[in-house]
Amino acid sequence: MDSPSIKIFSFYYKPGRIITRDPIYFPIFSGKNGSFKNCAITGDDTGENISAKNKYYSELTGIYWVWKNTLQNITGACHYRRYFTSQPEPFLYQFKRLSYFLIGLHKKRHGLIYTNNTQLFVPRIINQTEIEFLFQKYDVILPQTRKLNCSVETHFARYHDIGDLKLIESIIYKKYPDYIEALHEVLKDKRLYANNMFILKDEHFQEFMTWWFDVLFEFERSVDISRYSGYQQRIFGFIAERLLNVWFRKKKLRCVELQVIYFKKFKSQY
Numbered sequence: 001m002d003s004p005s006i007k008i009f010s011f012y013y014k015p016g017r018i019i020t021r022d023p024i025y026f027p028i029f030s031g032k033n034g035s036f037k038n039c040a041i042t043g044d045d046t047g048e049n050i051s052a053k054n055k056y057y058s059e060l061t062g063i064y065w066v067w068k069n070t071l072q073n074i075t076g077a078c079h080y081r082r083y084f085t086s087q088p089e090p091f092l093y094q095f096k097r098l099s100y101f102l103i104g105l106h107k108k109r110h111g112l113i114y115t116n117n118t119q120l121f122v123p124r125i126i127n128q129t130e131i132e133f134l135f136q137k138y139d140v141i142l143p144q145t146r147k148l149n150c151s152v153e154t155h156f157a158r159y160h161d162i163g164d165l166k167l168i169e170s171i172i173y174k175k176y177p178d179y180i181e182a183l184h185e186v187l188k189d190k191r192l193y194a195n196n197m198f199i200l201k202d203e204h205f206q207e208f209m210t211w212w213f214d215v216l217f218e219f220e221r222s223v224d225i226s227r228y229s230g231y232q233q234r235i236f237g238f239i240a241e242r243l244l245n246v247w248f249r250k251k252k253l254r255c256v257e258l259q260v261i262y263f264k265k266f267k268s269q270y
Helices: 051-057 060-069 091-103 118-124 128-134 152-159 162-175 177-188 202-222 230-251
Strands: 006-012 025-029 074-079 082-085 112-115 140-143 198-201 255-263
Touching: 006 060, 006 128, 025 060, 051 060, 051 230, 060 074, 060 202, 060 230, 074 202, 112 118, 118 255, 152 162, 152 177, 152 230, 162 177, 162 202, 162 230, 177 230, 198 202, 202 230
Parallel strands: 006 025, 006 074, 112 255, 140 255
Antiparallel strands: 074 082, 074 198, 082 255, 140 198
């Protein structure tokens, strides 16, 4: 791989601390929508954008902006507190993980390194050299799957309106019938790629974005979004997570799953 253009976009929903200064990382303010004019973080409200829909789409407004307004050989999506790492988990944290089994958190925290130690873990955020090495063998980097105590469908029904998932099923059946089998496999599974995080080669990124947002926009046209409030307003972000799993299940790309460093708390720089 001859020094490809790699950009990993880290999505913020408010002004916050820039956690890494690695030049391949680019902070993006999702839902900036003309506000916080003194904030230096690039907003998703220029060029072609859906910034005004952020309360429904969450980080997806930032991802959409990246799709429509940037171009690079490899594109990544992470969050201001969540980053991929390809380095082994430090021994102390491996030992701590054993305690999760005793307190019943081993499934919930599978693949996640919870920490406030930026000094130790910022250097462990995946970098260009590590990405280039992995892409010699793989097509995509995804987070380690979240382990659920029930099926993806049952899990969704616990926290959201199952009718929304049924609507997605009807949309896929109508527009992308060859994805139905993958959808049903995902819904029956007990593992889920969460947080809408990925690192993708451009050919796959373009195809995924086209499919992803086509289904999401069709869903938006089919529902009354005014009925969603509070936590449920982020419905498009929740739906997108399940759709991401469907697309990757269907495409069967060469995938490597990495741990995600989750910085629990850090002080704002504003």
